[in-house]
Amino acid sequence: MNREPDFLENLRAELSSGRIWLDRAIVLAYAAAAGLFVVALSLSTTWVFDRFQQGFERWPWAVLVWTPAVTAGIAWATRRWFPGASGSGIPQVKAALDPAMPPERRWLMVSLRLTVAKIGLAVAGFAAGLSIGREGPAVQVAAGVMQHARRWLSPATTIDARALLLAGGAAGIAAAFNAPLAGVLFAIEELAGQLESRASGLIITAIVLAGLVAVSVFGNLSYFGVIKVPRTGWELLAPGLLVALASGAAGGIFSRLFVASLTGAPGRLNRWRARWPIRFAAAGGLAVAIIGLATGGVTFGAGSEAVKRMLAGHDELTPLYTLLKFIATWITAWCGVPGGLFAPALSIGAGIGDAIAQLAGPTLGPALIALGMAGFLAAVTQAPLTAFIIVMEMVDGHSMVLSLMACAMLASLVSRMIGRPLYETLSQYLVANAISKPATESISVSESSASTSHDSAHAGHVQPPRSNEAQP
Incomplete structure (x- = not known):
């Protein structure tokens, strides 16, 4: 059966519909x-x-x-x-x-x-x-x-x-x-x-x-620069496995901590935050400033410059600084300010990889840093494919494709044993609050009655604020 007339008819209809092309x-x-x-x-x-x-x-x-x-x-x-x-x-x-x-x-x-x-x-x-x-x-x-x-x-x-x-x-x-x-x-x-x-x-x-x-x-440049990984072999297996497990556990704790802080888990600090949200934010900002001052400014911002220097061999995000970056990112999120988590998570993961590279040997440094970035981001978001692809597109060459994929999947699996997916949990919290509130009330992505702000590393609160400091 000849289908050509149908094709020509569809083509004429497609070309003759100006509104379709205007929409496009x-x-x-x-x-x-x-x-x-x-x-x-x-x-x-x-x-x-x-x-x-x-x-x-x-x-x-x-x-x-x-x-x-x-x-x-x-x-x-x-x-x-x-x-x-x-x-x-x-x-x-x-x-x-x-x-x-x-x-x-x-x-x-x-x-x-x-x-x-x-x-x-x-x-x-x-x-x-x-x-x-x-x-x-x-x-x-x-x-x-x-x-x-x-x-x-x-x-x-x-x-x-x-x-x-x-x-x-x-x-x-x-x-x-x-x-x-x-x-x-x-x-x-x-x-x-x-x-x-x-x-x-x-x-x-x-x-x-x-x-x-x-x-x-x-230009065609990566936000974190290009990771030049030398040829590696079986010597990467043991330290790579350690990076995957460490970044998975750290990312799972990170995610669980964020969920507990941002969805109103009971606690004295959350009650203070619900009652005095602006003062709480000021105290959180002071804590971030003290951490930044103590680290010489390494923990300020997204952390991309520290990672670039680390990859170039000029600077190291020491284990202590990595822990402080972890804490500074959590406190920033808890303050309820707008800001993302991807870049800080990548810098924390790079610090984990670099710390293990100091034990395994400096030649494995770039490879373990890349694995740490993919593993920690996958553990925090529990989206291993996205994390793997983001880091893979920073790597010069494709020699680490399978290693990055395996690290992201294993780290995500470890994270799932510790807590629920961060973004999914926070979005469900937003939807639940939206459904529970009358249509006349606004949705606050910050905080309210007995809870906290809903995201800074990722969500928002959905209840109307109580404090006069926060009245919309």
Whole structure:
């Protein structure tokens, strides 16, 4: 049976429908815009953190006043005007994608207004020297831009809000890390759980356009630089296994600690935080400043520069500094300020790998650092494929593909024995709170009655604040 007439008929219908092509043009424009917003976030955070470091070198003791004051200001502004911008932003996007989330409340998790606020508040966090990354915010930023395209599309379009959110989230990760494969895996593994065929083309298109915008500005460079790994053999097996187990256990503890802190687990500190959230944020900022002062500034910011120096053999993130970076990242998240976890997690993982390399031999240093980065990130997020791909795209060559994959999977398995997935748990918490509240109440991603802020390494709280300090 000749199917050619059907093909020609479909082709004519495709070419003659101007509205379909207009919808596609709108989506393409928004995908490029999402890349521009992520670039703006990256450039702004890099510039302002450079200024912070210059100020720290000239007046190191000033951070004891500056960091607590700015942290308190960020927490106050976030709770009062932009509760949905709290934390990393990934749990908010996951919550918005959840079918159980009331449709009228999804804009409280992802919107163009929150995109602009997220950029400003994240930049302020880097200006304060807090231990945060920009990759989680990039997910919420890009998703907020992409979902805005829906209002300009025709009512009959097949492009739905879910597909736009998935495309935006994937584009955010891809543009932030300059890792397009990681963007695809992130959409499948972390955001959607599966990749719908009708959304796959849109996701890839958004990743390509956002990635091209980022590459045109930054060049084809990795955020953490390039990891040059020498040829290795069986001598990597024992220390590599130790890195996987250590990073898996540390990542599981890290994730469990975050969940307990950010979902209102009972405890005296959480009660204080619920009652005086702004004072708590100021105290947390002071703790981060003291840790940064004690480490000579190593624990401030995302940690990418420390990792680059470590890979170049000029600096080491000692075991003590790695532990302090761990603590500084947790405290920053507990304060309820907007900021991501991916970059700090990668720097902590690099520190774990470097510590074991000091025992195994310096020649294995780059390989074990790469394994530590993949293992710890996989353990924290329990998304091993995404973690493996992100680190693999930093490695010069593919000699470590199987090693990175095995390390990420084993570390994720160890983490699952210790606690639940971080982003999944926090997003479920957001959805549950959204469902339980009357439609007239706003969703706070910070904190409330008897709980705490919902993310900084990853989520937001969903209950209305009690304190006058936090009234929206």
